[in-house]
Amino acid sequence: MNIDWDFIIRSLSLYADAIWITLHLAFWGILISLAIGLVGSAILYFKVKGLSKVVKVYVEISRNTPLLIQIFFLYFGFPKLGITLSASACAIIGLSFLGGSYMCEAFRSGIESVSKSQIESGLSIGLSNTQLARYVVIPQAFSVSLPSLGANCIFLLKETSILGAISILDVMNVTKDLIGMYYKTFESLLMLVVVYIIMLLPLSILLTWLEKRVRYAEFGN
Amino acid sequence: MQNLGINVIFQGRNLQRLFEGLLITMEISFISIVIATFLGVLIGLSRTTKYKPLLLINRLYLEFFRIIPTLVWLFIFYFGVTTALNVDLSGLSVAIIVFSLWGAAEMGDIVRGALQSLPKHQTESGMALGLSHWQLYLYVLIPQAVRRTLPGTINLATRMIKTTSLVVLIGVIDVVKIGQQIIESSRFEFPTASFWVYGFIFVLYFIVCYPLSVLSNKLEMKWNN
Amino acid sequence: MMKTKSEITLLKINDIHKEFDNKEILTGVSFELHRGEVLVILGPSGCGKSTLLRCINGLEKIQSGDIIFDETSLIQDNTNWPVIREKIGMVFQNYDLFPHMTVIDNILLGPLKVQKRDKKEALEQAEDLLARVGLLDRKDAFPRQLSGGQKQRIAIVRALCMNPEIILFDEVTASLDPEVVREVLDVILGLAKQGMTMVIVTHEMGFARSVADRIIFMDEGNICEIAEPDVFFTNPQTERAQHFLNIFQY
Numbered sequence: 001m002n003i004d005w006d007f008i009i010r011s012l013s014l015y016a017d018a019i020w021i022t023l024h025l026a027f028w029g030i031l032i033s034l035a036i037g038l039v040g041s042a043i044l045y046f047k048v049k050g051l052s053k054v055v056k057v058y059v060e061i062s063r064n065t066p067l068l069i070q071i072f073f074l075y076f077g078f079p080k081l082g083i084t085l086s087a088s089a090c091a092i093i094g095l096s097f098l099g100g101s102y103m104c105e106a107f108r109s110g111i112e113s114v115s116k117s118q119i120e121s122g123l124s125i126g127l128s129n130t131q132l133a134r135y136v137v138i139p140q141a142f143s144v145s146l147p148s149l150g151a152n153c154i155f156l157l158k159e160t161s162i163l164g165a166i167s168i169l170d171v172m173n174v175t176k177d178l179i180g181m182y183y184k185t186f187e188s189l190l191m192l193v194v195v196y197i198i199m200l201l202p203l204s205i206l207l208t209w210l211e212k213r214v215r216y217a218e219f220g221n
Numbered sequence: 222m223q224n225l226g227i228n229v230i231f232q233g234r235n236l237q238r239l240f241e242g243l244l245i246t247m248e249i250s251f252i253s254i255v256i257a258t259f260l261g262v263l264i265g266l267s268r269t270t271k272y273k274p275l276l277l278i279n280r281l282y283l284e285f286f287r288i289i290p291t292l293v294w295l296f297i298f299y300f301g302v303t304t305a306l307n308v309d310l311s312g313l314s315v316a317i318i319v320f321s322l323w324g325a326a327e328m329g330d331i332v333r334g335a336l337q338s339l340p341k342h343q344t345e346s347g348m349a350l351g352l353s354h355w356q357l358y359l360y361v362l363i364p365q366a367v368r369r370t371l372p373g374t375i376n377l378a379t380r381m382i383k384t385t386s387l388v389v390l391i392g393v394i395d396v397v398k399i400g401q402q403i404i405e406s407s408r409f410e411f412p413t414a415s416f417w418v419y420g421f422i423f424v425l426y427f428i429v430c431y432p433l434s435v436l437s438n439k440l441e442m443k444w445n446n
Numbered sequence: 447m448m449k450t451k452s453e454i455t456l457l458k459i460n461d462i463h464k465e466f467d468n469k470e471i472l473t474g475v476s477f478e479l480h481r482g483e484v485l486v487i488l489g490p491s492g493c494g495k496s497t498l499l500r501c502i503n504g505l506e507k508i509q510s511g512d513i514i515f516d517e518t519s520l521i522q523d524n525t526n527w528p529v530i531r532e533k534i535g536m537v538f539q540n541y542d543l544f545p546h547m548t549v550i551d552n553i554l555l556g557p558l559k560v561q562k563r564d565k566k567e568a569l570e571q572a573e574d575l576l577a578r579v580g581l582l583d584r585k586d587a588f589p590r591q592l593s594g595g596q597k598q599r600i601a602i603v604r605a606l607c608m609n610p611e612i613i614l615f616d617e618v619t620a621s622l623d624p625e626v627v628r629e630v631l632d633v634i635l636g637l638a639k640q641g642m643t644m645v646i647v648t649h650e651m652g653f654a655r656s657v658a659d660r661i662i663f664m665d666e667g668n669i670c671e672i673a674e675p676d677v678f679f680t681n682p683q684t685e686r687a688q689h690f691l692n693i694f695q696y
Binding site for chain 1: 226288289290291292293296297300301304305379383384386387389390397404412413415416417419420422423426427430431434
């Protein structure tokens with residue numbers, strides 16, 4: 001099997017640019033998702049009237065529709081309403097819309113894992129609702145949510161693979177172009193796989209380490 | 222002539238074609254899920270073996286499908302395997318192959334998790350009652366294991382259905398592709414078609430996936446009590 | 447036990463009714479609690495004794511009746527429960543120390559963050575109380591490193607450090623191994639000797655007899671009998687009380 005290493009080296013800079021774009025979009029998508037998740041789960045926790053229903057509906061809609069359709073809708077459909085968004089904006093909005101509901105679920109399950117008796121225990125020493133959230137619920141909820149939050153980050157990074165469909169110059173499009181132009185199918189696919197491993201493996205390891213540290217700090221195992 | 226945008230869906234055979242496209246989507250999902258379940262159960266059972274190399278292969282298989290995005294796998298098979306093996310595979314076949322393999326990897330993990338989570342004392346109580354090895358499996362362990370896999374399986378099915386939307390990117394004529402065709406051909410009559418068509422497809426996916434999600438929740442709640 | 451009780455009424459429970467899921471749990475409970483008094487509530491499972499306790503510190507809402515503490519009714523819409531709970535402390539069956547905090551942090555959370563006391567002063571009191579229950583050396587441990595009996599004693603210290611006027615104890619030894627039950631009950635006996643006002647729900651009959659000033663016997667959501675312990679245990683008046691006490695004779 002002849003691998004054209006020369007070709008690989010020459011395409012490195014193309015891939016490097018594409019990786020940068022992918023990571024950049026993923027970063028913002030993840031960040032905004034976390035923000036949406038925090039706000040959403042807080043609304044559900046404090047049982048805010050009206051808004052709670054909105055959050056629940058949002059979560060169901062975003063979890064039961066594909067990201068591809070969401071961004072097609074944004075990129076091709078919205079301009080017809082007079083709202084034209086750049087491909088990057090659509091990408092980030094799409095990722096955040098989808099990610100937000102997953103993060104919300106992760107935070108919510110962490111919060112619900114704090115037992116009622118812990119809450120009553122806190123109430124019995126006179127803690128107010130906000131103090132309860134701050135000193136009792138959030139610290140415990142966080143270490144329970146962390147694995148899910150981490151998995152969601154990885155999930156969002158993987159989902160960036162579809163952004164090429166709206167003309168973003170990500171690694172998928174670079175690969176497609178290279179195959180189409182130079183017919184170096186094997187080398188291009190090899191690079192594609194390597195690039196994803198490079199992006200995802202460190203993140204996965206980092207998150208596992210973070211989980212272990214937080215769990216030890218909180219619970220000693 | 223500018224028409225009310227939403228009517229593009231009801232023009233001519235559009236609605237019918239969209240549903241035909243949806244059928245393709247469902248076919249891919251369904252076939253893949255069936256194959257995946259079958260293979261997945263085998264893989265899951267094989268995870269209980271003590272044979273190290275087999276465990277390693279299993280582990281690598283799962284990790285590979287987890288780390289590499291599904292679309293990349295579709296590319297690998299559509300562009301790569303076809304060139305390497307000199308076969309001509311349609312996008313549809315590639316889709317089914319990739320989804321079955323991915324599904325089987327995930328199912329394998331779900332099955333393994335279910336088997337491992339069975340309380341040990343069930344086995345002991347069963348044996349204390351005098352059940353034979355096979356009776357133990359048939360009447361006690363398997364029904365419980367099936368229960369435990371159900372929420373995960375339904376969740377996987379929902380994810381697979383959503384991911385089939387990607388097959389349009391390797392040329393399969395599914396509901397998304399038909400939607401795009403409709404938009405293209407309605408450019409003049411219905412300039413706002415893209416909004417309505419993608420919106421409609423959005424709703425279609427929701428209608429298919431939401432009931433599954435509700436079912437999964439109900440089952441989980443019922444069996445956690 | 448002989449001690450001079452004060453006649454100051456700290457807590458008045460007036461005819462409270464509570465229902466849950468359309469079932470009446472408390473059907474008109476009334477009694478008074480005086481400063482320095484120890485009330486022990488006995489009764490079969492499901493008679494509503496834990497619920498009664500939880501109504502007193504607001505963890506459960508009552509449908510009718512009144513709870514009057516320090517001359518104020520507690521069942522008004524604007525009752526500031528966090529403030530009330532500083533004065534009416536509670537210790538639970540499952541201790542429920544905060545797992546992510548050390549023992550000393552568990553104890554100081556209330557005094558420092560709720561009562562906003564001076565750190566040095568609060569720490570002194572906390573350490574003093576810990577020493578009295580024999581656990582000063584464990585002050586930097588995490589709850590997971592402690593036994594059930596130790597955790598429960600710390601839970602009591604945590605409640606005490608708030609300087610409450612009344613402490614409620616809800617079956618605090620029910621989850622403990624028999625060997626460690628005694629060490630916890632000894633702490634409560636010590637508190638009684640010092641004049642702490644307490645309402646205790648328990649199944650420990652011997653303990654009830656020695657710690658109580660009065661026994662309240664409940665059945666099916668209502669009070670059947672109130673009597674001094676010697677009277678109650680040797681000569682119960684009602685049939686239900688007699689039946690209940692027989693359960694404990696073999």
